[in-house]
Amino acid sequence: MTAPQEPPAVKCLVWDLDDTLWDGVVLEGDTPPPFPHAERTLKTLDSRGILHAAVSRGDHDMATAHLDACGLGEWFCAARIGWGDKSTAVRRIAETLNIGLDTIAFIDNDPAERAEVAAALPMVRCYPAHLAEHLPDRAEFRPAHVTAEATGRRLLYRTEWRRRQAEEEAGGDRREFLASLGLVMEIAPATEDDLARASELTVRTHQLNSTGLIYSEEELRRLSTAPDHQVRLARLKDRFGDYGIVGLSVTELTSTQSVLRLMLMSCRVASRGAGELMLAHLVRQARAEGRRPVTHFVPTAVNRTMLVTLRFAGYVPVTTAPGDETPMVLEVPADHPLREPGSHVRLLVHDA
Structure with missing residues (x-):
């Protein structure tokens, strides 16, 4: 009998605004300052790489203007403010940020609103407003790794919001939009400075993840210098900015095989073809x-997209997985043609 799996750490806290972030209703003409404890929680969680978004009742322009007037607008990566179901707005936040609903938390002073979100989205963790000051002390808000990249995660996602606006302006021509980004992917061996971020990726990335293996910094340090292993990292940037480290591969080398023990790619770049590009290089x-x-x-409830990506890269099943702990084995046939990088992205490979 296997132990129940712990829910993933929170990646984004979605805030109600009126009577949760501040004491008052902006639409009624109030101009309340934020609660001091709420502001402390915003800053503490942001320093840990946890994102913030807003889902609230009211007028979008008035609410966001008040956030800016309070000096809090820059802390929020996305906002859905209006009169529809909050569960629908929370779902759209997850889609906007390209993260799983099981990594979303929601805080609201109204028990009816929390109940609506919990009923429609049972994987979203809901908290009453009076717990705002205590959230940083809870385990789900204390990630195992806090890297330099984690502390800048908010800026990465705010930049992604600008990309999404540009995509909407492209009018649905996806190829034209991708070509306009000027994408550059770099693949290189992991260095000492990369190990914390690489380990963090194994903990945080669930959807585009081949086996779910979690590696500590020490394990990655050992494997990166072992002659029978290769640890590679992928970085991505475009005309809007740097995505940072977005992909990781851990490969075991034998005399005849190159065995990919773990391949993962951040969900933020799934739509850029980054996973396929890294697999083609490997x-x-x-x-x-x-x-x-x-x-x-190793199949999970959320990583089927990874299997599709592997198959698209030419991997075909050699064995099926007979049990939860036995991985499926796939192999690229010798006659499968090599895939070339798409014209929308430039690939730079560093061997050392």
């Missing part, structure tokens, strides 16, 4: 070294 590298490209895959 297949190309394995063949250049005279090894067969093999990968392991």
Whole structure:
């Protein structure tokens, strides 16, 4: 019998505004300052790489103007303010930020609003407003890793919001939009400075994740210098800015095989074709070294997209997974053609 799986850490706290973030109703002409304890929670969680968003009743322009007037607008990556169901707004926040609903938390002073969100989205954790000052002390708001990149995560997501606005302005022509981004992906061996972020990725990334293996900094340090392993990181940037480290691969080398023990890619760049590009590079590298490209895959409730990405890259099943702890094994056939990088992205590979 397996132990119940712990829910993932919170990646985004969604705030109600009136009577939760501040004492008053902006639409009724109030101009309340934020509660001091709420402001402390905003800053503390932001320093840990936890995002903030707003879902509230009222007029969008008035509410966001008041956030800016209070000096809080920059702390929020997205806002859905209006009169519809809050569960629908929370779902749209998750879609906007491209993160799982099970990594969303919601705080609201109104028990009826919390109940509506909890009923429609049972995976979202809901908290009453009076707990705002205590949230930083709770385990789900204390990530195992706080890296330099984590503390700048808010800026990355605010930049992503600008990208999404540009995509809407492109009028639905996805190829034209991707070509306009000027994407550059760099793939290189992990260095000492990268290990904390690489370990954090193994904890935080669930959807585009082949096996769910979690590696500590020490384990990655050992594997990155071992002759029978390769640890590679992918970085991505475009004309709007730097996405930072978005992908990780851990490969075990044998005399005949290049076995991908873990491949993951941040959900933030799933729509950029980053996963396919990194896999194509790994297949190309394995063949250049005279090894067969093999990968392991452990299915979960949320990583089916990763299996689709592997199949698109040419991996076909050799075995199926007979149990929860036995991975499926896939291999790229020798006659499968190598995939070339798409014209919308430039690939830079560093061997050392």
